[in-house]
Amino acid sequence: MVTNLPDKAKSKWAEVVAARNIEDKIRLMKEFLSICPKHKGTAKLIINVKRKISSLEEELEAKKRGRKTAKDLFAVEKAGDVQIAVVGLTNVGKSSLLSALTNAKPLISDIPYTTTLPIVGAFHYEGIDFQLVELPALMEGASEGKGCGLKTMSIIRNADGLILMIDSSKNPIEQWQALTKEFENSRILIKKPKGHVEIIRKPAGVITMGGGGKLIDCSFEDVKALLTDYGFKSVFVKLIGEVSIDDVEDAVFGMSTYKPTIVLANKMDIPSSQENLNSLLQLVVGLKIIPVSCLTGMGLNSVGNALVEALELIRVYTKPPGTVKPDSKPIVLRRGATVGDVAKSIHKELFERFRYARIWSGSIKGLRVGLNYLVEDGCIVEIHSR
Ligand SMILES: Nc1nc2c(ncn2[C@@H]2O[C@H](COP(=O)(O)OP(=O)(O)OP(=O)(O)O)[C@@H](O)[C@H]2O)c(=O)[nH]1
Ligand SMILES: [Mg+2]
Structure with a gap:
């Protein structure tokens, strides 16, 4: 359900998002609650914000006491x-x-x-x-x-x-x-939901969108307007599966997972x-x-x-060029991972200096592929870099 927050509440949440220290975040979240209208559409949001406040208050208290807290023991x-x-x-x-x-x-x-x-x-x-x-x-x-x-x-x-x-x-x-x-x-x-959204902050830039999923009841312009309302300026909106404008708003409050x-x-x-x-x-x-x-x-x-x-896990066995046997310990990734993800999980530099890879998987024997090639469970990958 869309929360239909008034502009005043939206811009207050934007202040929460921008706050840098715990005290400010707690104060602003309390101010947000005092102006947030109370109706069916906001009930869960309000519970969530209250929960966030109590967890931040506990963190603050722990910092003041400088002692080990239940949170540390739970770490x-x-x-x-x-x-x-x-x-x-x-x-x-x-x-x-x-x-x-x-x-x-x-x-x-x-x-x-x-x-x-x-x-x-x-x-x-x-x-x-x-x-x-x-x-x-x-x-x-x-x-x-x-x-x-x-x-x-x-x-x-x-x-x-x-x-x-x-x-x-x-x-x-x-x-x-x-x-x-x-x-x-x-x-x-x-x-598994039909879709979900992640809002990933970027150091600078504008609001961009990608990730392979699609919007079902709104346009990119609507998403941009909603995020701008909430004070987001430079973020990457990652869409997975089928996503509604409610899902985007949920992600603003960091709620569903x-x-x-x-x-x-x-x-x-x-x-x-x-x-x-x-x-x-x-x-x-x-x-x-x-x-x-x-x-x-x-x-x-x-x-x-x-x-x-x-968890849709896949195991990828890597082998250095020129060797015959792959490493016995596979790299564990999620379905949908690419050769690029394999390179990144070995080393950032291997990804940056990537030239091409060779793949062995079932009837595929040493096929030459690029960064975007989808890897499968049990395949062997040999990465060639500059
Ligand atoms: N018959 C039977 N008893 C079991 C089985 N698994 C666990 N139990 C018994 O159930 C009781 C609780 O087992 P725990 O493994 O301590 O349960 P837990 O979920 O860790 O419990 P808490 O940590 O106290 O919440 C013990 O008396 C176990 O011996 C099982 O497969 N069959
Ligand atoms: Mg137990």
């Missing part, structure tokens, strides 16, 4: 190729999953809320290094901050994908509804679980649901491939 440094957050209500078996798939040794217990801080483990699958992060259990109200919910949600927002865990021995519908309610409130999308997700229906070793699994399969469409048991290991060997498919 998870990304490692490996892909970061996956493991999310679910309490006692569903998140720690048991980390223990079964990774090198981590989390405490497993039937006492609720055993895991209170993120736990990290490395999971290797066919050349891909996944970093699994068990998050403290979500509870009702997490999206409003209950049980460190804001910090948990911010790790989810920053992750590359999600594993949602359900305890199949308990009512799966209630669990599903509880989880998806918190995601909706936090504007985290777990099903899509996280590729798979669902693990755990504890399938318990007899009553089968019936619950059937209800879950009926309720949840459009997501991969894998029945597993972390206790017996059943189904866990499907997790790696399901993540590859949900």
